[in-house]
Amino acid sequence: MPNFDFVIVGAGSAGCVLANRLSESGKYSVCLLEAGPSDRYGWIHLPIGYAKTMFHKTYNWGFYTEPEPNLDNRKIYWPRGRTLGGSSSINGLVYIRGQQRDYDEWAALGNPGWGWNDCLPYFKRLEHNDLGASATTGVDGPLWATTIPGKNKLVDAFIGASQKNGVPLVSDFNSGPQEGVGYYQLTTRRGLRCSTAVAYLNPARKHPSLHIETDAQATRILFEGSLAVGVAYRQGGTLHEVRATREVLLCAGALQSPQLLQLSGIGPTALLQKFGIPVLRDVPGVGANLQDHLQVRLMYEVSEKITINDELNSLWGKAKMGLQWAATRSGPLAIGINLAGMFCRALPEENATPDTQFHFATVSAEQAAGKVHSFSGCTYSVCQLRPDARGHVTIRSNDPFEAPAIQPNYLSTERDCRTTVAGVRFAQRVAATAPMKQYMKRPYRPQSDVQSDDEILAFCRQYGTTIFHPSGTARMGPASDPTAVVDARLRVHGIAGLRVVDCSIMPTLVSGNTNVPTVMIAEKAADMILEDARSSGAGRIVVDSRVGQPASNAVATEGALALRKI
Known part of the structure; x- marks a missing residue:
């Protein structure tokens, strides 16, 4: 089988970064495997086009959760990108890092x-x-x-009403404190989406040491003992294998990185044995610790025809949007849906930093990216930033092409319920405050008769859905923690030559959108990988960072972090 220094599984928000950084010197050969096709579909690159990719059967994995017991037993649709750029090619483009406290907490949890x-x-x-x-x-x-x-009349009114409710005006949500209200920044460049495929992978195509395979879905990791040596994948109906002479790097995301680990024999013993998978390493944390932001969307009918609904419900409006973009690369087509954001403390007596995020959109529809309402409408999307709920993702069988079982366990804790209800009440206060009040003709959902905490919580259970931020399923932690999956250098505990580099390594969910933090994780990981490669010279680094819990056929180690060349 072909040999490369590094094999990367997944050309998403993290994989494209690694492909660029690891191949740019020309010293190391890199093979990048992407299960989906190239990102040539035009709607990927137009910011407003994520409405066209949200349910696309080719460019979107289209997962569903298991019935959620605290969301009226509904199955929640979870879109994930299936193309170069991964979810950065289909997301809402919001540019958010999270709060300073998020990362300081990661370090405090034993991740120097x-x-x-x-x-x-x-x-x-x-x-x-x-x-x-x-x-x-x-x-x-x-x-x-x-x-x-x-200069958007409705957005400016939202910002003004939020200020009157004690939220300061900011121009930058990303300096650390985060609290404030203002217009969002987006991952766009001159009116087009700037996915990681555009930002990182396209420039890297000129690197002769980079090899890219699309429509290549990984089926399992190949091992010699407890040393990862390659990846098996299916492409065009044929099974292939590719060898990694240094490391295998999993960048398949919070759902499919743990799925691939489990299929390859790394995960909870009982789960693997249930499906006849030989256990290479018992790691209970693989697939556990699943976290996501639940969004609750409040919608109002607007008293003036100043919304995207009005543009999309008119042939002239659509034509005007297209002409504006074609002439100046500006307007609704260049921006997307969510124009403004707010980070506030819905429970200020309990939280010193924002606990709730708002996405404000001058559009309304029954579901995200759905057909817009016939009336002028706007949406306040509210989500709790740091939920207590923990779920899991597990394989359903030993078939690598069967979607995993996803159980987020939304609203399963008392604090999550209280914070979410408080966030909805905050949104209602903003809507009832001048200058926003004059534009709010009537509440569409929830209606005005939803008043008590119990009624609001019932509304959240009936209509709450994901805001597309699954994380934490291969979490980072010290070797002393038996549920941690990777160490602070993102190496899988007890396994040599294997790292996980994506949002699944987050010990706790960041306070906001997850795309930019995932890019940061990959940038930092690239430095670690290259540093380790330089220290090993022409050989391979073998690490077993979980002393006292040897894998079957484990490569011998000396000390807590033993290194040797093969």
Whole structure:
């Protein structure tokens, strides 16, 4: 089988970054495997086009959760990108890092090097920010952060009403504190989506040491003892194998990285034995610790025809949007849906930093990316930033092409329920505050008769859905923690030559959208991988960071972090 120094599974938000950084020197050969096709579909690149990819059967995995017991036993649709760029090619483009406290908490949980001050240089490295260079912003990176231009009457009213409710006006949500209200920044460049495929992979195509395979779905990791040596994958109906002479790097996301680990014999013993999979390593944390942001969408009919609904319900409106984009690369087609954001404390007596995020959109529909309502409408999307709920993702069989079972366990804790209800009440206060009040003709959902906490919670259970941020299923933690999956250098505990580099390594969910934090994780991981490669010279680093729990046929180690060359 063909040999490469590194084999990367998944060309998504993290995989494209690694493909670029590991191949740019020309010293190391890299094979990038992507289960989906190339990103040539035109709607991927138009910011408003994520409505066209949300349910696309080719470019979207289209997962569903198991029935959620606290959401009226509904199965929740979970879109995930299935193309170059992964979910960065189909997401809502919002550019958010999270709060300083998120990363300091990661470090405090036993992950040295992951505090805010450690991660900030990588955030600055990755970005080309139109706010200009500062102590917390970068301007030389490949991923663009473009500020949405102001002057939208309805958005300005939302911002003004939020200020009257005690939320400060900000121009940058990403400097660390986060609290405030204002226009979002987006991962767009000159009116087009700036996915990681655009920002990182396209420039890397000129690297002769990079090899890209699309429509190539990984089926299992190949091992010699407890040493990862390659990946098996299916392409065009044929099974192939590719060898990694240094490392296999899993970048398949919070659902499919743990799925692939489990299919390859790394995970909870009882689960693997249930499906006849030989147990290479008993790691209970693989697939556990699943976290996601639940969004609750409040919708109002607007008293003036100033919404995207009005544009999309008119042939002239659609034509005007198209002409504006064609002439100036501006307007609704260049922006997408969510124009403004707010980070506030719905429970200020309990939280010193924001506990709730708002996405405000001048559009309304029965579901995200669905057909817009016939009336002028707007949406307040509310989500709790740091949920207590923990779920899991597990294989259903030993068939690598069967979707995993997903159980988020939304609203399963008392604090999650209280915070979500408080967030809805905060949105209702903003809607009832001038200057926003004058534009709110009537509440569409929930209706005005939903008043008590119990009624609001019932509304949340009936209509709550994902805001597309699954994380934490191969979480980072020290070797002393038996439920941790990877160490602080993202190496799978007890397995040599294997790392996980994507949002599944997050010990706790960041306070906001997860795309930019995932890019940061990959930037930082690339430095670690290259540092380890240089230290090993022409050989391979073998690490067993979980002393006292040897894998079957484990490569011998000396000390807590033993290294040797093969």
